[in-house]
Amino acid sequence: MSRSNAAHRTVRDIDMIALAREYGTPLYVLSESSIEANYEHYRAALAAVYDDYLICYAVKANTTFAIIKLLSERGAGADVASEYELQIALDAGIPPAKIRANGNCKSDKYLTACIQLGIVINADPEAELAVIDELARELGAEAKVNLRLAGFPLASITAPAITTSSAWSKFGIPIRRAQAVFQQVVAREHLVPHGLMVHLGSQITDITAYQRVCETLISLAREANALGFAVHELNLGGGCGISYLNRDEWTAVKRAIADPQTVTTWANKPLGYNCAGDWESEELFCPFTPDRFIQQLFTERLSGGKSFKEHLEELGSPRVVIEPGRSIVGNAQVTVVQVGHVGTTPEGHNVVHVNAGVQLHSQNLIVPEQLHHVEIAGSTSESSERFETFIAGNLCFTGDLLYQIKYPLQGRPKRGDYLIIYDTGAYADFFAATTNSFPRPAKVLVTKSGETRLVVQREDVHGVFQRDLDWRAHSAARFGYQRPVEQ
Ligand SMILES: Cc1ncc(COP(=O)(O)O)c(C=O)c1O
Known part of the structure; x- marks a missing residue:
């Protein structure tokens, strides 16, 4: 604001x-106008460059019904990370076709609901494919899966704790396993290949990280199509950064932390710097806004000379999905x-x-x-x-x-x-x-x-x-508090 x-x-x-x-x-x-403006910037920028897109608000960023409802009414979808986020997204009126199910340890209940509702599941990790296949078999149904990929050769793109696509990531299927996994999905009777997904991390302020990943995704999509794993969707996850401070303020803070003469940080720790003295964390100034991010991502030339948009068109124009959270509500x-x-x-x-x-x-x-x-x-x-x-x-x-x-x-x-x-x-x-x-x-x-x-x-x-049942019984006797015990 x-x-x-x-x-x-x-x-x-x-x-x-x-x-x-x-x-x-x-x-x-919270400001309703700011949320709406952020969403609208994404929507207008995408509509200007590409026909088939879907913006799925990352519900985890701020799980407030009023926000999800507002975005649902504007046409947004949802990225959910649990059966509970799924519930609130559905309650807010988001159609199952606009929901993407994330999570690296999804419960049977969550997966079952997704399969029954036809929700695209971002499968993660590889072992989940067998679980989804088996659940779909038991339900006599088919499950649509995106493969969430990781292991991209990205150096420090944000703070390590929120980098989710590099070599050290608990998320995703390693890209070196991609071909084998394409074949596995094709061979499993109850899985329907849907697309490829990556979420780089959060507070990404370097657009070239997305561009490099998009290049890899394009070549993986070609390989997938050739192996019978039809790629209908490329899901780029969320991650677009925002500015918490202006450029000068942020530069001054980083300089002050690095200065050994002044105590700027708690216990004088070199917060954000690695032992070689290089910055290895989030940038709190972001040089782009959501609309510029989309415009640059789709239209700038990638290393082979073509833009992401041109590559997509060559692939048959699969749907592009994004899952922004921070840049919608931050x-x-x-x-x-x-x-x-x-x-x-x-x-x-x-x-x-x-x-x-x-x-x-x-x-x-x-x-x-x-x-x-x-x-x-x-x-x-x-x-x-x-x-x-x-x-x-x-x-x-x-x-x-x-x-x-x-x-x-x-x-x-x-x-x-x-x-x-x-x-x-x-x-x-x-x-x-x-x-x-x-x-x-x-x-x-x-x-x-x-x-x-x-x-x-x-x-x-x-x-x-209220979850302490003995306290409830005690307070009911003392204060007349008698909420029923939920099952
Ligand atoms: C799979 C997935 N998609 C989207 C997001 C939203 O990211 P951000 O809030 O940085 O846009 C997250 C959050 O980390 C995520 O885990």
């Missing part, structure tokens, strides 16, 4: 302090948290303590060097000098840090101030849990007409403890 106005309290004309007071903090605030949400204390570490480094643990800002659990623009809402700070600080959550472990890189706040905050953390729409509540028995936060949607609507409610004490 665009950064707040000069008074540092409104985002998209909505007063963040008023919202925080009404709904409590931590609070996620910049469409802010998190509002409240400051409890401003203190220092024993060595004297500033720490702002806020009322949200890192489980509610989950990207930092996956990639510690993740950084977001953050502002004090309302400029109630005591001094107007920049205040370089780490930001810690409220959980009982030292690693509970929302910012492991010092961030220059616009002033020193004080207890009770609210901080607005920007661009938290993707994967912020990915690991949301009731850690330390804190409730999971509410989500408020700012609608296109500028109204606010509570779309996810904050948990109450019952929500936090």
Whole structure:
């Protein structure tokens, strides 16, 4: 979302302090217009270059019914990663034909539902093919499969924890096994070859990584077709990056981390750098937007001189599927948290303590060097000098840090101030849990007409403890709490 106005309290004309007071903090605030605009950029760019495409929103990025419904109404499909994500996608009205089923350890229940509904399964790993074939046989049905591939010779394209297509990946069928697997699928009675799939990873900011993978996919598709595995679809997964900081801000952060004279990172670790001193993590500035990404990917010449689009046409124009998550919702949400204390570490480094643990800002659990623009809402700070600080959550472990890189706040905050953390729409509540028995936060949607609507409610004490049956029995006796036990 665009950064707040000069008074540092409104985002998209909505007063963040008023919202925080009404709904409590931590609070996620989503923008319907931003989500719609991001989707529309993809759609228009694809429609301009290629006829047969499908955009499947990666439901895991922000699993909120209002978002999935909005995208469903715009014509989007869904990438789902469990039977539960499948359920919410179907509930939001996404037709099975527009759903792609992912996951490297799918349950029989999930696979069965996909087979019965005719949903294309991105098979992963190779051993899953036999499982799908057997389940389809038992159901007297056929299962459509894409082969999710990995083992591409890609150097560092994003943080290792979210690189999902290189040599060290728990996902996918190794490309060196491709021919044998094409033959295997063709030979299995209950499998119907559908296409090839790859998901490079997340927060990819180098388009050439996609281009190299697309070249390989094109030649694999040719081989597959020749072996009787008809490729109707090339699924490029998600991964398109977004900008969390502008180019200069990000360059300065990387330079500061590398500078041995200053303590910029928690425990002075060279976060993001490998031992050779090379950057080996996410880039938090992305030089392209979804529309430019699509335009370049389809039209720029690849190494053989032809564009991806021309190669696709030679292949008979298979459907191109993309599964964007972060680039649809990432910049469409802010998190509002409240400051409890401003203190220092024993060595004297500033720490702002806020009322949200890192489980509610989950990207930092996956990639510690993740950084977001953050502002004090309302400029109630005591001094107007920049205040370089780490930001810690409220959980009982030292690693509970929302910012492991010092961030220059616009002033020193004080207890009770609210901080607005920007661009938290993707994967912020990915690991949301009731850690330390804190409730999971509410989500408020700012609608296109500028109204606010509570779309996810904050948990109450019952929500936090309801799975504990003895607590339920006890609280039912004491407080009259009598929710039925779900089977
Ligand atoms: C298979 C698959 N597709 C799509 C996505 C979405 O990726 P992103 O949010 O980076 O676009 C993911 C997330 O990692 C994924 O695992």
